[in-house]
Amino acid sequence: MAAKTLKIPTVLSADELLDKAFGRASKVTINGTDALDKMKKTTLGRVTAIGDIIKDTLDKYVDTFPRIEKEEDFFPELVNLVVGLDQYKRSLGAVRWASTRTEILRSEALRKIRRSKDPRYIDIARNEFYGRISSVLRQISKDLLFLQSARDKIRKLPSVSAKVPTLVVAGFPNVGKSRIVSELSTAEPQVAPYPFTTKGIIIGHMDEGWRRFQVIDTPGLLDRDFEDRNAIEKQAVLALKYLTHVILFIMDPSETCGYTLEKQKALLESVQRGFEGVEIIVAESKSDILRTDSGRLFFSSETGENVDVLRKTVVDALKRIDLGEEGDV
Ligand SMILES: Nc1nc2c(ncn2[C@@H]2O[C@H](COP(=O)(O)OP(=O)(O)OP(=O)(O)O)[C@@H](O)[C@H]2O)c(=O)[nH]1
Ligand SMILES: [Mg+2]
Known part of the structure; x- marks a missing residue:
């Protein structure tokens, strides 16, 4: 997904594109048999070139911006949050329209110029084309500016795969989320930016035979009461929902995290x-410090106690996730 979005080129403004x-x-400049022929061929060449450059550039934008068809998914939700999906679609639609118009105007101009035997009419047809093509681009100038800023925001979105069964780790700060994510991950987890959190999201992978699962730690997102958030933050959390197949909720009964067990239960x-319908595995961390008789799964990243049991529980839950052909963006 990231690879796809990274390919988006910079978007020129209407004026920049016209200048180019x-x-x-x-x-x-194309030579001809006489002055009229030379003028005609040169004008045809210029009109063709202008049409080509503008159309190719606009088509490249339409082709490289991520196509968002299925909206109820992680990536579209994020795009919606950071740029606004309605405007995004409208602007891409406007660019598509401008590309088609360019093609039509160019064909019309070329036809008129080819037919013309009078240099004055060639000039008129050419100027008409220049004027019209400028006007088409001016009409989409706001869309181009919008897409330029959208590009910068989309490029910063995290590169997570929607195709891989994903475990999201939740719990208050300091309960031991990051440590268990490292324990569970095959390699060192990567940090990816995520809008609305300063820390980014941490993405690890678990390889189980031929299968690969994603483990995601979300500092700042699932470590506060959902109800305490503003509307945008709530949406940012809900966007995660499309990515989340299983939640591992970590509780720290030792309360060395600084939150009472009561508060942790409320979270x-x-x-x-917030995640109705998603399987939530609750596990108590730091069993080296304190073990309760709650009957919940417990583990310690410090001593390694029960980390295997936790891993198996998580993997079994992730194996039950069948993504089929779904999940692609
Ligand atoms: N004794 C003990 N300490 C632990 C254990 N797991 C984590 N810690 C400690 O608890 C503190 C917080 O651990 P983290 O893994 O950073 O916690 P976190 O939930 O990721 O915290 P945030 O990133 O702030 O949300 C660190 O000092 C860890 O070393 C454990 O199993 N036993
Ligand atoms: Mg952490």
Whole structure:
């Protein structure tokens, strides 16, 4: 997914694109059998070049911006949050329209110029084309500016795969989330930026035979009461929902994290409400410090106690996730 979004080129403004197209075209000169023939061929060459450059550039934008068809998914939700999906689609639609218009205007102009035997009419047809093509680009100038800023934001979105069964780790700060994510991950987890958190999200992978699972730690997102968040933060959390197949909720009964067990239970309930229908595995951390008789799964990243049991529980839950052909963006 990231690879796809990284390929988006910088988006030129309407004026920049016009400058580029007209600048290149002005270098075109084609010889002819006489003055009229030369003028005609040169004008045809310039109109063709302008049309080509503008159309190719616009088509490249349409092709490289991520196509968002299925909206109820992680990536579209994020795009919606950071740029606004309606405007995104409208602007891409406007660019597509401008590309089609360019093609039509160019064909019309070429036809008129080819037919013309009078240099004055050739000039008129050419100027008409220049004027119209400028006007088309001016009409989409706001869309181009929007897409340029959208590109910068989309490029910063995290590169997580929607195709891989994913475990998301939740729990208050300091309960031991990051440590268990490292324990469970095959390699050192990577940090990816995530809008609305300063820390980014931490992505690890678990390899189980031929299968690969994703483990995601989300500092700043699932470590506060859902209800305490502002609307955008809530959406940022909900976007995660599309990515989350199983939640590992970590509780620290030793309370060395700085949160009472009561508060932690309240957070768990809040996560349960926010992620209805998602399997939530609750595990108590830091069993080297304190073990309760709650009957919950417990483990210690410090001593390694029960980390294997936790891993197996998590892997079994992830194995039950069948993504089929779904999950692609
Ligand atoms: N004794 C003991 N300490 C642990 C254990 N797991 C984590 N810790 C300690 O608890 C502190 C917090 O651990 P982290 O893994 O950073 O906690 P976190 O939940 O990722 O915290 P945030 O990133 O702030 O949300 C660190 O000092 C860890 O060393 C454990 O199993 N036993
Ligand atoms: Mg952490």
